[in-house]
Structure formats: C-alpha cells, structure tokens
Amino acid sequence: MKRIIFFSALFSTALYSCTDNDSLHTQNESLSVECYTRTSENKKDIVQDFGMYVYTSTLTDYSGVSNPVHVIYSGSWNFPQISLSEEIAQIYCFHPYTSMSNCKSLSLELLSQTDYLASSNVVTADKDNPSVNIVMKHILSKINVMIEGSNLCTVKLLSIPTVAQYDLVSDKMTLGDVSEFDTKSSSFYIFPSEKQQLKMNITYNGKEYDYTAASKTYEAGKEYGYDLTISDSKELVINGDVTITDWEQAGDYEGTVNEK
Known part of the structure; x- marks a missing residue:
C-alpha cells in the first residue's frame, strides 16, 4: 500500500513539473520601448509623448491592444502593459499623440506649427524579443528667414498647402487645400513638396x-535658410548657404525681395 502511494506521489510530481515547464515555455513577455530622435551629431533626443500603433502582420490590432497606445516618458517610457506572444508585432509610432485609430490617414495641419515625428521604419517584437528601440524622424520641412543677419521679421506665405493626410505605414503624405498662411515668425514648418x-x-x-523663391523641392527632415540682404535698389538678395542644426543639410538658393 505504501509503495502504491509513493509511486502515485512521484507521478503527480513529475506531471506537475512537466506542466510547470510547459507553462514557463509558453509564458508571454511584456513589451518595453525606448524612443528617440537623432541630431546631426548622432546624439539622442528623447521623445517624451507619442502614439504607438501595435499590429499583426496583416495590420489588424495585436491581441489585447487598443490602438493607438499613449506612451509618456517619466524616467522611462510608460504605457498600458502589452503582452507579447510568439506572434510578431509590427510597431509604428507618431508624435504628437493623437486618438485617431487609423494610422494610414492621420490629419496634419500647419496652423499649430507642430513638429510632427514618425517612426523611421516598422519595428517588430515578440516574446523572445520584447525590448525595442524606436528612432523617429521629422516629416516636415523647416524654413528660416533672416534679413541683414536678423531674424526679427515675420513671414506670410501667400499660397501653400496648409493641410495634409499622412500614411504612417507607407510614409506617404497627401497634400490638401492651398491657402494663405501667416506664420507670424521668421522660422516655420511647411509640408514637403516637389516644385514648390x-x-x-x-x-x-x-x-x-514681397519675396518669391525659385521653384524647389522641399524634403522632409531638411532645414532651408534664406539669408537676405537689402541692396541699394531696395531689393533683397539671398546670401550664403543653407544651414542646418539637427536636421539634414539642404541646398543653396537665390532670389530677390522687393519693397512694397
């Protein structure tokens, strides 16, 4: 009788051990993220508030996730727990956070002069690779205007697209209506465009x-500087090269400005 009890206990222990090992093998892991932009000196700048879209390979919401996920930095990046299984998660990020659930049609506008950021590439994660580093890029073009070495001027754009739709998955932007836009500044953002x-x-x-720049292509993530000088005929001519700070370098431009 004692022998039967002993073997029964031994079998139960072995069965529990196997079950426990299987449980450990299939245990999910929680997603953790780090998110930065990079300067021209390759330094990291923390992105402190952004929206994260976590999808399956077919671009449906990942199990247990309600997109978009709001991520806030406070010593570390905090967001509702996301449990990763063996299924690969595809992750796309956008700053600033928006409640728009469709990341293939994000509404953008120039009035707020927001420095929109988007993840450079799709990032993947699963339970075996739960920690991801996300690098975000500027998706607008930046313009700086100076007169006689001073930025104490204000610029009104007379005809420019002021709204757009952005597809975060394909990294494509569709420009909308053209209108007048008073930037109230010498430094401002515009949408990337060809032959603008x-x-x-x-x-x-x-x-x-009045100043009309030659038709140019303005690229996302590039900063274009117009350094203007007043001539004897009260025209302004552009001086020097286009420079950048933390974005990519752009090109050199020429043009004239006529006093009204």
Whole structure:
C-alpha cells in the first residue's frame, strides 16, 4: 500500500513539473520601448509623448491592444502593459499623440506649427524579443528667414498647402487645400513638396517686402535658410548657404525681395 502511494506521489510530481515547464515555455513577455530622435551629431533626443500603433502582420490590432497606445516618458517610457506572444508585432509610432485609430490617414495641419515625428521604419517584437528601440524622424520641412543677419521679421506665405493626410505605414503624405498662411515668425514648418514656389510677404523694420523663391523641392527632415540682404535698389538678395542644426543639410538658393 505504501509503495502504491509513493509511486502515485512521484507521478503527480513529475506531471506537475512537466506542466510547470510547459507553462514557463509558453509564458508571454511584456513589451518595453525606448524612443528617440537623432541630431546631426548622432546624439539622442528623447521623445517624451507619442502614439504607438501595435499590429499583426496583416495590420489588424495585436491581441489585447487598443490602438493607438499613449506612451509618456517619466524616467522611462510608460504605457498600458502589452503582452507579447510568439506572434510578431509590427510597431509604428507618431508624435504628437493623437486618438485617431487609423494610422494610414492621420490629419496634419500647419496652423499649430507642430513638429510632427514618425517612426523611421516598422519595428517588430515578440516574446523572445520584447525590448525595442524606436528612432523617429521629422516629416516636415523647416524654413528660416533672416534679413541683414536678423531674424526679427515675420513671414506670410501667400499660397501653400496648409493641410495634409499622412500614411504612417507607407510614409506617404497627401497634400490638401492651398491657402494663405501667416506664420507670424521668421522660422516655420511647411509640408514637403516637389516644385514648390514659396511666395512670401515679409515684414521687417515696419516695412513689407514681397519675396518669391525659385521653384524647389522641399524634403522632409531638411532645414532651408534664406539669408537676405537689402541692396541699394531696395531689393533683397539671398546670401550664403543653407544651414542646418539637427536636421539634414539642404541646398543653396537665390532670389530677390522687393519693397512694397
């Protein structure tokens, strides 16, 4: 009788051990993220608030995830727990956070002058690779205008797309309506575009100048500087090279500005 009890206990222990090992083998892992932009010196800048879209390979919501996921940095990146299984998760990120659930049609506008950021590439994760590093990029173009070495001027754009739709998955932007836009600044963002002619009305020292830049392609993540000088004929000519700070370098441009 004692022998039967002994073998029964031994069998139960072995069965429990196998079950426990299987449980450990199939145990899910929680997703953890780090998110940065990179400067031209290859330094990391923390992205402190963004939306994260976590999908399956067929772009349906990953199990247990309600997209978009709001991620906030406070010493580390915090968000509702996401349990990763063996199924690969595809992750796309966008700053600033938006409640729009369809990341293939995100609404953008210039009025707020928001520096929109998007993940450079799709990032994948699963229970065996639960920790991911996300690098985000600027998706607008930046313009800087100076007159006589001063940025104490304001620019009104006379005809430019002021709204757009952005597909985070394909990294494609569709431009919308064209209208006048008063930037109220000498430094501002525009949507990337091909063969865009910037028509500006510039106020400097109480005087207004009309300036039309040659038709150019403005690329995402590039910063374009117009350094203008007043000539004897009260025209402004562009000086020097286009420079950058933390974005990619752009090109050199020429043009004239006429006093009104």
